[in-house]
Amino acid sequence: MTRKPDTALAQDIIEACRWMNASGINQGTSGNISMRCGDDMLLTPSGIPYDQMRPDMLCRFPITNDLDTAPRGNPSSEWRFHQSILYDNPAVMAVVHAHPAHATALAVQGHAIPACHYMIGAFGGADVPLVDYALFGSTALARMATQALRDRSACLLANHGAITTGDSLARALWRMEELENLARVYLLAKASGTPNILTSQQMAEVIEAFGSYGPKT
Numbered sequence: 001m002t003r004k005p006d007t008a009l010a011q012d013i014i015e016a017c018r019w020m021n022a023s024g025i026n027q028g029t030s031g032n033i034s035m036r037c038g039d040d041m042l043l044t045p046s047g048i049p050y051d052q053m054r055p056d057m058l059c060r061f062p063i064t065n066d067l068d069t070a071p072r073g074n075p076s077s078e079w080r081f082h083q084s085i086l087y088d089n090p091a092v093m094a095v096v097h098a099h100p101a102h103a104t105a106l107a108v109q110g111h112a113i114p115a116c117h118y119m120i121g122a123f124g125g126a127d128v129p130l131v132d133y134a135l136f137g138s139t140a141l142a143r144m145a146t147q148a149l150r151d152r153s154a155c156l157l158a159n160h161g162a163i164t165t166g167d168s169l170a171r172a173l174w175r176m177e178e179l180e181n182l183a184r185v186y187l188l189a190k191a192s193g194t195p196n197i198l199t200s201q202q203m204a205e206v207i208e209a210f211g212s213y214g215p216k217t
């Protein structure tokens with residue numbers, strides 16, 4: 001497999017950020033995206049509107065377990081959880097973070113998303129877990145999110161937003177879009193009755209049937 005030069009990867013990340021805002025998944029500059037780049041990672045900068053972001057503004061720094069030493073440059077305030085997740089799971093190539101309205105509404109209510117729909121299986125288990133509240137950008141948030149994403153490819157962050165991962169940027173983005181749609185469906189179902197939740201046996205069948213379901217890029 002040929003590896004894209006950094007500039008091309010950075011451009012992919014910028015386009016993904018712009019797509020998140022255009023699709024309504026994210027607002028303003030609250031979302032951030034990282035990608036593995038050999039032993040390093042590329043991460044969106046802090047506070048730059050996506051339409052003004054250029055490839056040379058992205059931050060590149062080594063993937064280590066050191067969450068005390070801030071990377072040089074102007075990395076997203078959430079550099080700790082991006083770095084920690086990429087360090088912890090070598091299969092993860094991209095990490096997407098956003099504040100999608102419906103997923104965040106559930107996170108504000110303190111709800112994980114149960115198996116209300118078979119597509120929950122796209123995240124690797126029978127629910128999308130909720131990470132306890134911790135200050136944005138903190139080491140505590142990074143450690144808890146990393147733990148939650150050991151056996152899942154999505155989690156909610158209490159009173160904050162959501163994170164998805166993927167073995168490609170396309171798959172991580174696809175999961176964020178799916179997560180927000182499922183959160184919307186679950187909220188609608190809760191608002192008009194009592195959702196029926198799939199059993200662990202039904203979800204085990206779904207996860208087995210999924211295989212490598214999702215975008216192939």
Ligand SMILES: [Zn+2]
Pocket residue numbers: 030031078097098099136160161
């Ligand atoms: Zn955030």
